[in-house]
Amino acid sequence: MKMILLFRPLSRLALFAFLSFVGLNSPLLAQSVAVMVNGEPITTFDIEQRIRLIKISTHKSPPRQEVIEELIGEKVKIREAKKFGVNPTSTDIDQAYASMGARMGMSPEQLTKSIGSQGVRPDTIKARLRADMVWGSLVRGRFKESLLVSDRDVNEALKNSGEDKSKIEGVEYRMRPVVLIVPRGAAGPVVEARRNEANSLRERIQSCSEAVRTVKAMRNATLRDPITKTSADLPPTLRDLLDKTPVGHLTPPEITRQGVEMVAVCEKKVTSVDTPKKKEIREKMFADKYEKRSKSYLDDIRRSAMIEYRESRPEKGDK
Structure with a gap:
């Protein structure tokens, strides 16, 4: 006896029910993908979450395209860091999240509840913490020598500052x-x-x-x-x-x-060791060096990244 397998087209109602089920049970399908970065998606949900997070900390609404570029940068940073073995564990990220809460006088649970009341998930903060952690370690590790600030540079800057002797x-x-x-x-x-x-x-x-x-x-x-x-x-x-x-x-x-x-x-x-003023100058000079090196490094790796915009990009100056 032959068994015959019949395929019948789904009715409109059944098709709608199926798609609804898939959408509700797949966060990625339930959102539209705004950008693909080296095969990894940045969704509209990711963007809206980051906008809300920035609003909480700055009380201002950032330009959408600026947020998208920030998220692209973080994807690129994390991928580059992994190439050099810089990849913090979930425990490391949880500890950073807890430390952030402690600085605000809150436990991790209290922090989660606080940001949750404003529509932000803890994973949104943790994603930013991860990117900051890996990038700081990577830049300082790879460019340690070029970031050093010599005593000669500090003394020269101090001499040019015009500070009185008591501060020097x-x-x-x-x-x-x-x-x-x-x-x-x-x-x-x-x-x-x-x-x-x-x-x-x-x-x-x-x-x-x-x-x-x-x-x-x-x-x-x-x-x-x-x-x-x-x-x-x-x-x-x-x-x-x-x-x-x-x-x-x-x-x-x-x-x-x-x-x-x-x-x-x-x-x-x-x-003759560091004075408060010398320390201030040294830290500022280091921060300036770090900022320049970080920007040029990020620009380099972004140029070689595969970035596909699924949304129309606004002209410069538009929000």
């Missing part, structure tokens, strides 16, 4: 942190008593050696290891505090999780 000279501080321990959850009077004890020490102590002897003889007090820092390593508020504290004396007491903390200033001396 650096200071090296040698310090010894002191902690008067206060148990966690201690009542206010206990904390205040320790603060008064710290102020009493400030009035008596005239040298670092005296601070060491006195604190070692005290109960519930400790000396931390000596610390040496330059003015370039310290935030302005701390530099100002150390400058106002004479050598051999203690800084004003500060309440911390450990107790009441002070710093014995043991030595201050002028140094």
